Amino acid sequence: MRKIILLFAVGLLALASVLVFRTLQNGPAASSAPVRVPVEMIQVDAAQTAAHLSQAIRFKTISTQDRSQFDPAVFTAFQQWMAVSYPDFYAAVTTQTVLGSTQLNTWTGSNPALDPVVFLAHQDVVPADSSKNSGWEKPPFAGVIEDGFIWGRGAIDDKGSLIALLEAANVLAASGYQPERSILFAFGHDEEVGGSGAQSVAALLKSQNIHPWAVIDEGGAITTNMPDVAAPVARIGVAEKGYLTLILTARAKGGHSSTPPKITALGELSRAIAAVEAHPFEQKLDKVTRAMLRVTASADEIGFFKRLVVSNLWLFGGVVEAQMKQSNSGAAMLGTTIAPTIVHAGTKENALPREAQAYINFRLASRD
Template sequence: MLILKVAKRGLAALGFLVLGLLAVVVARGLTWKAPAYERPTQLAAPTPVDGERAAQRLARAIGFQTVSNQDERLNRWDQWDALQSWLQTTYPAAHAAMGREIVAGHTLVYTWTGSDAGMPPIVLMAHQDVVPIVPETAGDWTHPPFEGRIVDGVVWGRGALDDKGSLVSLFEGVEALAAKGFRPRRTVYIVCGHDEEAGGRGAAAAAALLKSRGVRPAFVLDEGGLALTEDPITGQPIAFIATAEKAYATLKVEARAPGGHSSAPPGETAVHILARAIDRIASDPFPLLFDGPGAETIRALSGKASLLQRMVIGNDWLFGPLIASQAASTPTGAALLHTTIAPTMLEGSPKENVLPERATALINYRIHPRDSRASVMERARRDVKGLNVTLTWLPTASDPHPPAPTDTPQWFQLAALARSATNAPAVPGLTSGATDGRSMTILTDSVYRFLPFLITPSELETIHGVNERISVANVKRGSEFYARLIATMAG
């Protein structure tokens, strides 16, 4: 009897607990509001730019084959020189207004000196180089990649979106302002890296130069986010402004064992050991956590989500793991929520009948802002414990930086500018790719990544791929965006 009584009381308590929990979940869901990433903000008057003319200039810029090859010795540096002198002749007012320096061989650093030396400057970035055309896909292009053809209101060619569209728009904006006699109050720096697609040493040199001069910018803007005509959650237009990027780091795994003839192999060779090490590392993924800039994007989008979705997102203290596993149903979604592990290159014996004394693998990580090279290394070491392997980072490995703030006047100005250019709500996000902007984190935390273009998901896929293109309307949009940004932030 006593047992029954206790059990009854226990059940009643459990019932109350469940009811209470349900009430909390429902209440939080009903009252849940997406965080406010936008605020009414005064913007400078727009400066109109001739979109057709800007598009023709972009088409011309695409014609310079500033292709960054894996082996830099293959680069045609005369193409960078030609692009740079073309910029000088095409944008005379901009070049009369700004000082121009070249660092690291071909990276451009422009200075548009402000009238108020006491105000912290801003830095705007766009890179000059593009990725190569994959030979096997050369025939798949509707229009040749380096001819810059304009067909039915669309500019075709490598770099149209990444990143010559931005480079040309930036100069269009500055030219329009300079031509009408605009003078900035704060200093505006324009940094155009020459090797963003091959490591970004140019931007790093530019950042070091600015640091040596004591430059502490209030704001840096580079590529990385953009506006999409339909976001994956609500299907509505959305302007993603990346506040952080994942760090790029490649781990070298090296196994050693006695070599010899493959006709009499020992039980365990360097290849066996290496294979085991890779398998252990890759089978121990980083946990998917619902926090950081990737989670901020989902929260921001939830304002327009269904009641049920809001109920779940409003209770992320309870449903965090569920949201994370849902978001991670695609590789792109998963990449936003954790550090990724991708084994890419393998090397063993140079001959089929020789046992290798040394076998190596490269594992490419994209480190989430919550992790670091040290924590990734610690995890990998734990995974390979007991195996005869060494782990070392390649020299290009870097640590992630903390996300840029989303509660400063600069953020709200950028969000309002993005909204006015694209008519889409601005939300923060995380970019999985690396940008030149990361080099500027030695100067400030406020590094944002956004291309002022409103593009379709199919246009997005053309970046680094076949049929890269941008609409003339977007070139006009981008040009007017940069003019208004400078007039608003530096005016």
């Protein structure tokens, strides 16, 4: 019995030694501190920036699944406003229109031997219901500025990024700044429905044998209450999920709602949607999410206990996965997501639809 207890104690000590050793390997070290190069920060007018974003939101640059509803005149008006609002930027760049409404702006650098940097943003937004009981606290296309916030469709996705780029670049251009490396600003018009504008820009650059040194996109969400850092963290995206939308169609006999069949098209479609949602994809850590967590494990903001957990995912992986599943953003990092988004059926309340359709959007993890 004493030997068993001794062996157990030795094993426990060995385990603790391994855990602590791996944790210390990920700890912040003075020798690994990044070299900080002094950067002169530009100053922008915060009130003017907010006003510009508010004005940008008022342009209903909407992308819909039905491409016939696309209104190029709104995008033209928006781009005219951009040119008037940011005159120094547009005086410094060469502007091309790609695929009708996508804009490619090239700020030519002084050293043509250097590959350019590309900044991406998109002008379009998804539709928003402006009716009284739509759930919006403020009108979605009014650009209300209140209590330190700018309200409206596109304030984050993605006119916030678009205006930030324009504000910074306009200040630099007004100062006489000349980049050494060329800078390209690509502003897509249909990112929300497939991004054919961005694809056309990529094809154009390829045809001109232009190979970007870096491409900076709009970025992802700011996570909170994650296993590594509870505070808000702007994650660096190192991979992107795939995109797939499937359409489920159910058909049944039509007729009057007073004499419905046992199985209606809508009822059958509802059961199909429920069945899809009842079979989620596996949610687990993979090499990408593990690497992401390991990177933040060396940050000063991480306490020893959290660093120990994140540094030893071989043992605590299940605990970390359970915590990530507590939030929608955390769960989404663990695998493919399933989201029914659109349902079409019926045209009158007392008439049975012959057909019902549902759109189900999947964001595909690389392993799936």
